[in-house]
Amino acid sequence: MTLATTAFDAPRAIRLSFPGLVVAALCALAAGWIAGGLGEPLSRNPVLVAMLLGLALGNCFTTPEALLPGLDFTKRYLLRLAVILIGFRITINLLLDLGAAPLLIALFELILVLCLVYMVGRKVLRLEPEFALLTAIGCAVCGAAAILSASAILRSRDRNAGIAIALITLAGTVSLLVYPVLFLAGWLPQLDDRTFGIFVGASIFELAQVYGASHAVSEGALNTATLVKLTKVLMLIPLLLVFGVFARRKSGGGGMPIPVPWFVLGFGAVVFLNSHMTLDPRIRGPIIDFDQFLFMMVMAALGLTTRLTRLTEVGGPWRLVAIGGFGVVISAAITYAALGLLSANGTKTASRTTESRMLADPGGRLFSNIGCSKCHVPALLGRQGEVPLYSDLLLHDMGGALDDKILQGDAIGSEWRTTPLIDLHLRTRYLHDNRAESLADAIFAHGGEAKIVRDRFFALNDADRHAILEFAGKL
Template sequence: MSIPFHVSPVDTVLVSARRILPGVALTACVAAVAVLLPRLLGLPALSPLVVAMVIGIGLRNLLGPVEGSAEGVAFSMRRILRFAIVLLGLQLTVRQIGDLGLGALAVIVLSLIGTFFAIKLAGRLLGVERGLAELIAAGTSICGASAVIATNTVTRARDEDVAYAIACVTLFGTLSMLLLPLANQALGLDAASYGLWVGASVHEVAQVVGAAFQGGDEAGQFGTVAKLSRVLLLAPMILLIGALASRARGSQGGRAPMPWFVFGFMAMVVLNSLVALPEAARGVLVPGTSFLLAMALAAMGLTTDLRKLRAKGLRPLALGAFGWVFISLVALGGVVFL
């Protein structure tokens, strides 16, 4: 008679840890390089998230998949990403949003919602796949690469779509960072108005900081808070996209996953509003969150095949350009009206 062999829960955890460790270590190394490289190059506005994805894509397409890393890379792309988005809530407070005033909040909300649905409509007219159009819409209207990868938890697009969407929002966000300060020399907006325009229209937080502070400290601070207000809207937008996806898949019996991490994000915003975190803790949490997001983007790059990316063609790029122009003009119109 054979004696049954029982595996303890501790052994199961250790086996799982050994299986994911190589891939997690690989994404952590890529993220570390991505965080250090902008500092070494003297380009603080260069997002470590984008650098991590580019390095990951380079490794994947030059060397091929790294043996034994698949499970850990997938862990970084899903579990670590969601944990990082929860921690992102600790960088926002309800008071910051209120300090902007109702008029500024209206400009931000209307620009975001109008841009999201305008890009979705334009994507349909251009023949861009629904999932890719939603990712470009989220990245353009909310907060760049972070919004793209967070939205994909409910959109469930292919990895190549995610990489393409991030490339779009990075390209056009960088153009905004360079061109908006020049445009303001002709427009002559005051510091608060210029900061609001930048915060309501530029894609990435780092790009907002780079563009807004060129208008002075007041413009920089106003632009940063305006941008963080857009980040706060990431949570309800993901819930809305998930509900739309569930309805679209209803006839096929499918269902979009419930993004529970979004509720964690909102809980952290509330916690940060009620309890003042020690500066020492904040000094660890802010760069730590950025590092975890960079790990997720590194994982995304490590699974991206450029041959599939090239097959997407130029229509998604045209869609990203349309969204960039649309949100810039709508936000400017709102600022001028306000």
């Protein structure tokens, strides 16, 4: 057995991939526009909207053959680039703060899910051994990538691999849709945003779906979920080595090369870079936005290439629904139970962050849900960890009501740096010139980029507005 190193003809691949790349990008743009017009929780999760849009288009219309190279390029290479860019959100301190417990949970969940899904598929649902094993690998490790890698090692039939990928993609989409809703509604009471990241990182199948579910909750959840999921991706290597040994003994010949997820090393390099230098927010911000757009492209491509009709080709639809549903439920149950057990025993699974404390407060959740935390970011990352500010420290156009007609550097009169809200309870008047006698007056003066959030605030009922003001007053 050898570690795989595949040659890649970039110019030819890009030429063949261009039509599919354009379609994936257009779907991502459309998903962002659609998500912006939807209410909670979909407006928080354009990645999910991209997946649903791709599924709808891919199953209502036949995806042209000319698009498939570009869609495959998106799912394979742009996904890896998107994972590498997540490193700009994470520091070594965050990795050390995560501790060993979440990684042990991921390993424990992987082993149990692999065994249980395979046994149920074979013994209870009477599925083909090869298909049951590929489905179990997809549920336990990292979805389609794990299925394709194992399929190559085991020399599985393309038909079984294709149907297993379709099943795992659809089952993971259910998790992507449901888990953030359950968390934000308070139905996962033992989880904060960091432990929610552990939960989705260990239990959701596809890496892109992990991004979508955790990003819908908070950046803290996203960072933790990424680290946990990449740990499971690395576990694919020893798992494939084991399968390779069995495959070689069975065939009596040499094994297939073992694919290595080199992009994980790229992710680690970016994390190291991000931990030892301070990146200008004007550079880091567009990188983060581009990273989200890449994930939206990946999810759209996944949807466009997932055909629901394939689920009728192996063992009957009801058995496929049963094994997919079992994989979702058992993955979630094992991870949630393990988190509860560690919490009950006092084991640290994740520290409380400024963002998690915000989301634990009813007014803080409303503050986040209507969009206040987009500019009044709970905390920024410094060299020694997070710095609570409730500000992104960036310039924003606040509209005509706050335009003082004074030019300062590149800032026009209506552009103001986001005021930190930390220690807001010490103030008696508000805004840059102290014109506002109350927080409500200060919010009313917000226009320009903040107008949509201001309008959401005043559209709330009295109790919800009071909860937000009370939360801000405690900062």
